[in-house]
Amino acid sequence: MTAMQPLVWDIPGGIHPPERKELSNRTPIRPAPLPKRLVLPLNQHIGAPAEPVVSVGERVLKGQLIAAANGFVSVPVHAPTSGIISFIGPQPYPHVSGMLAAAIVIDSDGLDRWCALTPCPDYRHLQNSSLLELIRQAGIGGLGGAGFPTAVKLNARPTQKIHTLVINGTECEPYITADDLLMRERTQQLISGIDILAQLIQPDQVLIGVEDNKPEAIAALRAALSERSYQLRVFPTKYPSGGEKQLIQILTGVEVPSGGLPADIGILCQNVGTCKAIHDAVILGQPLISRITTLTGEALARPMNVEVLFGTPVGELLEFAGLDRSKLNRLIMGGPMMGFSLPDFDVPLIKTTNCLLAATSAELPPPPPAMPCIRCGECAEVCPANLLPQQLHFFALGQEHEQLKAHNLFDCIECGACAYVCPSSIPLVQYYRAAKGEIRDLEQKQLKAEHSKQRFELRQERLRRAEEQKEAERKARTEKAVRAKAAQAEAPASTADGAHAAKPAGLSDELKKLKIEASMAQVALKKAEKQLAAHATPEMQAQVDQLRSAATTAQQALDAAMAASPPAAAAPALDDGALKKAKIDAAMLRAQLRKLDKLEAPDDDQQAELARLRQQLEAAEQALTSLQSQAVPPAKPADDGALKKAKIELAMKRAELRKAEKAGNDDAELSSLRDALAQAEQALHAAEAASGKPAPTPLRTDKQPSDDATRTLKTEVAFARADLRKLERDESSAADALAQARQRLEQAEQKLQEHAG
DSSP states (O other), X not given: OOSOOOOOOOXXXXXXXXOOGGGTSSSOOEEOOOOSEEEEESOOSSSSOOEEOOOTTOEEOBTOEEEEOOSSSOOOEEOSSOEEEEEEEEEEOSSTTOOEEEEEEEEEOSOOXXXXXXXXXXXXXXXXXXXXXXXXXXXXXXXXXXXXXXXXXXXXXXXXXXXXXXXXXXXXXXXXXXXXXXXXXXXXXXHHHHHHHHHHHOOSEEEEEXXXXXXXXXXXXXXXXXXXXXXXXXXXXXXXXXXXXXXXXXXXXXXXXXXXXXXGGTEEEEEHHHHHHHHXXXXXXXXXXXXXXXXXXXXXXXXXXXXXXXXXXXXXXXXXXXXXXXXXOEEEESOTTTOEEOSOSOOBOOTTOOEEEEEOTXXXXXXXXXXXXXXXXXXXXXXXXXXXXXXXXXXXXXXOHHHHHHTTGGGOOOXXXXXXXXXXXXXXXXXXXXXXXXXXXXXXXXXXXXXXXXXXXXXXXXXXXXXXXXXXHHHHHHHHHHHHHHHHHHSOHHHHHHXXXXXXXXXXXXXXXXXXXXXXXXHHHHHHHHHHHHSOOHHHHHHHXXXXXXXXXXXXXXXXXXXXXXXXHTOOOOOHHHHHHHHHHHHHHHHHHHHHHTOSSOOHHHHHHXXXXXXXXHHHHHHXXXXXXXXXXXXXXXXXXXXXXXXXXXXXXXXXHHHHHHHTOOHHHHHHHHHHHHHHHHHHXXXXXXXXOOOOXXXXXXXXXXXXXXXXXXXXXXXXXXXXHHHHHOTTOOHHHHHHHHHHHHHHHHHHHHHHO
16 A cells, blocks of 8 residues: 555646635534434436335334336335324425425334344345445445435446545535544544445545545544555545546546536546445445534534434534534534525434534624625636636626636635635626526527427328328329219110119219208208297298298209119118128228327338228228128008007016015906906007018027136137137138138137037
8 A cells, every 4th residue: 555645736727715624623523413304306416316215104124115216217215203194295305495395204212223133244245336336325425525426426427437436525515524533533434435436436446535634534444444455545635636537637637528527538526425325325324314513613513423313404503513603693504615504493404414514603704795896806816626716607697608608607616715715705606606506597488499490390290191181092092983974875875775784773973962962051041940849930030931931942853863763672681790791891991090190200111011901091982982882771661650669568467466475465366367368468469560570480498597617708708709700800810810710719719508408
């Protein structure tokens, strides 16, 4: 192990604000008291919020999964203690706006009982995928920044070789000492977590970066690294050397490209707190449910570092550290440079909370009112990303988004160094944050608009192709009709006469015209009668009389033509089954065609299928039209009404007799009802004889109740027959499938016959 690496680089800019770390780095880490109520937000990280897997009233144990990751960039949430789920819904969230966010509330039972854990101390035999899954399921996000899911970061570049693993122990923000105390007191767990990362990544070198203002942590790390090849790099204190890109530049001399990630140049950076959490997840089997947090500021009587459960209310922690509310001026989550003010004490501590700063007005006085920029250039001198803060400020004021992107606004790490040195007290970082948000919103809207435009254009193209296809089909039908008409005109008269004689009888054009005229006259008459009923006037009455006369004349002309038309009476009867089948085939083809027409961007196979279906539909409609032209409604018996009446009368007499028999009426009344039933039966026979229909053949069967086996066999026969018919109707059915369906039906019928016999 190289005890001290002399070769370190520097970053541009940077500042040296008062560190004030001595407030909280003089006492050891203390456990925070167990709260009675924990509030666990479902989104404590960058990415999609977790999805609850528990319900209100459910009892949970410490370490139990209560919300699962909802997507690739997401992490699960676990119960920090044992208790009962009392609420799931909006709760206060640590944000400067005082917003509410979805959360799970646990009422602690005070027992702090763990669920069953699965430690894996011998992790070196595990596959990388299994090791990565342990980290993912433990709910670990980056504990030194915005909380990016660690498993995603470790798997961000599966094809990119990571040659350098950087461990960030810088902690450059003033006041915060959580990582300092962790490196001092949890050194072995930290080194064990680095070992797991090295096993997973297999880097060529491991660099641990620490500022020189942490002598105790440096000494502890040197002692722990005596048997390892990891390199400890100590460098001068300067803010913001703890930024990921800045630390990589200090340790390696390589600059991360603008808009790029460290993985793009083969480097991966992890915080020391994240390494300790990885040790707990793999070696101990414990999910991430707590962290070390700094409680500091002159409004606290006992500044310290505590290991605190996630979901603990901020107010309880501050009371534990001796908060004097009369001195408190601002409560900041994070440090004074990059933290944000909390609106109240009810918000919970989350995975990214590394510090709570209770500052007095003398300690952090409110900034004076902003004044115009004097173009001094000091902001550019201290910018660690080599940006032009003054130009960015002007572009942000003018909402010149293209200029902002051209001047690399998104390379700004929002460290606040420019605002710290600004003599005009301009809150530059606030302008940059607002401009970034506006640009992201506009890009999202542009993306949605472009997507909508593409969908619209694809739909228009699809409709255009469909219209062209329909037009081509219409032209083809027209040409076909023209050719058929020309062929008929060119045929010899004798052939035409023979064809006319052989043509199936149907309605003539003149007869069709008379039917249409009679129907239109009736419609006009009914419409006029309705108007007359609403507004009775002599003019309207005269119009109705005229229309009634015209309708009568049209109906008489139609009746006379029908009586004089011999083919109408001699029209052949149509097979109802063939007509029904033709209608069903056409309807099914229309349904399939509509379903494919709804596709916005059909591929070549779907286009071919559309063309095939249109051809089949055209043939089916022609066949249906031909069958419908031959259809002649069956003659209705003249005495059909008398037959129905006789059947109804017989049914009523039979029902009266059964009712009287059940009621136990006397014999005289029953005899009278039986006579009436006999008379009704005779009347029915007479009506059947008069109707001209064949008399029904009486068939008496001895009905026996069927057993369960018979019903089961009959059901199987019915299902087999239905499946066979379905396959027979489908032209694309395979021959093997039809053969199997027929065999299944034969076997079912044979079993039924054997059982009945």
